[in-house]
Amino acid sequence: MNPALTTRARAPGAAAPTDLQPLLLQTAPVETQTSVLDVARLFLDPRHGGLLSLAVVDAARPIGSISRYELMRVFLMPYGRELYGRRPITALMNAQPLVLSLATPLDQAARAIATHIRSPITDDFVLVDADGCYLGTGLVLDVLRAVEGRLTDRGSELERAYARLKSSQLQLVQSEKMASLGQMVAGLVHEINTPLGYVRNNVEMTRGALGDAAQLVAAQQAVIDVLTGAAEPSADLEMHMAQIEELRPRIDTAALGDLCDLLDDTLHGVGQIGDLVSNLKDFSRLDQSGLQKADVNKLVDSALKIVQHLLRKREVAVVREAGELPQIECAPARINQVLLNLLSNAIQAIEHERGRIVVRTQVLDGRVLILVEDNGKGIAAEHLARIFDPFFTTKPVGQGTGMGLAISHQIVEQHGGMIRVASRPGVGTRFLVVLPVDGRGKRS
Numbered sequence: 001m002n003p004a005l006t007t008r009a010r011a012p013g014a015a016a017p018t019d020l021q022p023l024l025l026q027t028a029p030v031e032t033q034t035s036v037l038d039v040a041r042l043f044l045d046p047r048h049g050g051l052l053s054l055a056v057v058d059a060a061r062p063i064g065s066i067s068r069y070e071l072m073r074v075f076l077m078p079y080g081r082e083l084y085g086r087r088p089i090t091a092l093m094n095a096q097p098l099v100l101s102l103a104t105p106l107d108q109a110a111r112a113i114a115t116h117i118r119s120p121i122t123d124d125f126v127l128v129d130a131d132g133c134y135l136g137t138g139l140v141l142d143v144l145r146a147v148e149g150r151l152t153d154r155g156s157e158l159e160r161a162y163a164r165l166k167s168s169q170l171q172l173v174q175s176e177k178m179a180s181l182g183q184m185v186a187g188l189v190h191e192i193n194t195p196l197g198y199v200r201n202n203v204e205m206t207r208g209a210l211g212d213a214a215q216l217v218a219a220q221q222a223v224i225d226v227l228t229g230a231a232e233p234s235a236d237l238e239m240h241m242a243q244i245e246e247l248r249p250r251i252d253t254a255a256l257g258d259l260c261d262l263l264d265d266t267l268h269g270v271g272q273i274g275d276l277v278s279n280l281k282d283f284s285r286l287d288q289s290g291l292q293k294a295d296v297n298k299l300v301d302s303a304l305k306i307v308q309h310l311l312r313k314r315e316v317a318v319v320r321e322a323g324e325l326p327q328i329e330c331a332p333a334r335i336n337q338v339l340l341n342l343l344s345n346a347i348q349a350i351e352h353e354r355g356r357i358v359v360r361t362q363v364l365d366g367r368v369l370i371l372v373e374d375n376g377k378g379i380a381a382e383h384l385a386r387i388f389d390p391f392f393t394t395k396p397v398g399q400g401t402g403m404g405l406a407i408s409h410q411i412v413e414q415h416g417g418m419i420r421v422a423s424r425p426g427v428g429t430r431f432l433v434v435l436p437v438d439g440r441g442k443r444s
C-alpha cells in the first residue's frame with residue numbers, strides 16, 4: 001500500500017488544479033473477501049489516518065466502498081464486532097460509491113460530490129482511469145480545498161481585471177474630458193471672435209477719427225491764439241489756416257458724434273469677451289473634482305453660454321426656468337460636464353426648425369432637480385434601456401463616442417443623485433437630474 005497521504009498544500013504561486021489528477025491517492029484496494037476486522041485494521045494504520053473510506057475492488061473495478069463511519073457504527077453495536085468481524089467486507093460496503101474519472105474537471109467533480117454527499121460526510125470518492133479501472137482514492141476535503149484555491153485565483157484574476165477596467169475607464173473619462181474641452185474651446189473661440197472683430201473695427205475707426213481731430217484742434221488752437229493775441233502773428237498762421245482747410249473736409253462731424261456710441265459698443269464687446277473668459281475659467285477647473293458649494297443655476301447658465309454657438313447655428317430656442325436653489329455640495333466641473341453632455345445631446349437631437357430646449361431648475365424635498373427637455377427626434381423604445389451603456393451611440397462613426405451619458409450617469413451617481421430619462425420618438429426627450437443638496441455623503 002502506498003503511503004501517499006501527504007499534505008497536498010499548494011506551493012505559493014502555483015495555480016490551483018483544474019482536474020483530479022493532482023488529488024489522486026494511490027491507496028491499495030480492499031479485496032472483496034477481506035474480512036471486516038482486517039479492514040478495520042487497515043483504517044487503524046496511521047498511513048490511512050486521513051481517509052474516510054476505502055474502495056472495494058473486484059477484477060480491477062471498484063464495486064463499492066467501505067467507510068470508517070460504517071465500521072464504527074457496527075463496532076458500537078452490542079456484539080457488533082463478534083457478529084460482523086469475520087464476514088467479508090462486501091456485507092457492509094456501500095455498493096454505490098462515488099466513482100470519478102481522473103480526468104474529470106474540478107468543477108464537475110465538485111458538483112458530483114455536492115449531489116452525492118450526505119451528512120455527515122462518511123465517504124471519499126473512488127478514482128478510475130478512462131476504462132473504469134481502479135486507480136486510487138480522492139479526498140472530499142482535497143476537492144474543497146482545490147475549489148477554494150480556484151475561487152481565490154479567480155478572485156485575484158477578477159481583481160486584476162477590475163483594476164485594468166478601472167484604469168481604462170479612467171482613460172476614457174480623461175479622453176471624454178478632453179473631447180468636451182476641445183468642443184468647448186472651439187465654441188468659445190468662435191464666441192470670442194465675433195465681439196473681438198467689432199471691437200477691433202471700432203477701435204480702428206475711433207483712432208482714425210481722433211487722429212485727424214487732434215491735428216485740427218491743434219491747428220485751430222494756434223489760429224485762436226494769434227487772433228486773441230496770446231501769440232505773435234507769424235508765417236505759421238497761414239500754414240495753420242491751410243491745415244485747417246485741408247483737415248475740415250476730412251473730419252466727419254457726424255462720425256465724431258457717433259464716437260460715443262462706437263465706444264459704448266466697444267465696451268459691450270469687451271464685456272462679452274470678459275464674460276466668456278470667466279466662463280472659460282469656470283470650465284478650466286475641469287480637473288478639480290473636489291467637493292465645494294456651488295450654485296446650480298450658475299452652472300446651468302454657464303453651460304448654456306458654452307453651447308450658445310451650437311444653439312444659434314441650429315436656431316434652437318432656449319426656455320430657461322430658474323427656480324430659487326440652495327447651494328449644493330458638488331464637484332462643479334463634473335456637474336458642468338453632465339450639463340454639457342445633456343445640452344449637446346438635446347441640440348443634436350433636433351433636426352427641424354422649431355427647435356426648443358427647456359432647462360428648468362427647482363428644489364424638491366431638499367434635492368435639486370435639473371430638467372433638460374427637447375423637442376427633438378426622441379429615443380426609440382428599444383434604445384432607451386441602453387443609452388447609459390458605455391459606447392452606446394446611434395450617431396455616425398466619428399460623431400459620437402457613446403460615452404457622454406455613461407459618464408454623466410457615473411458622475412451623478414457619485415454625487416449620490418440620479419438621472420432619469422423619458423422619451424417619445426418624434427416628440428422629444430426629457431432628462432431629469434436629481435442631486436442631493438448636501439453632497440454624496442447623505443444619500444436618501
Ligand SMILES: Nc1ncnc2c1ncn2[C@@H]1O[C@H](COP(=O)(O)OP(=O)(O)OP(=O)(O)O)[C@@H](O)[C@H]1O
Nearest residue numbers: 345346349378387393394400401402403404405429
Ligand atoms: N436628447 C436626446 N434625444 C435623442 N436621443 C438621445 C438624446 N440624448 C441621448 N440620446 C441617444 O443616446 C445615445 C447615447 O448618448 P451619449 O451622449 O452617451 O453618446 P453620444 O451622444 O452618441 O456620443 P458622445 O456624447 O460621446 O458625443 C445617443 O447616440 C442618442 O441615440
Ligand SMILES: [Mg+2]
Nearest residue numbers: 341345404405
Ligand atoms: Mg452625447
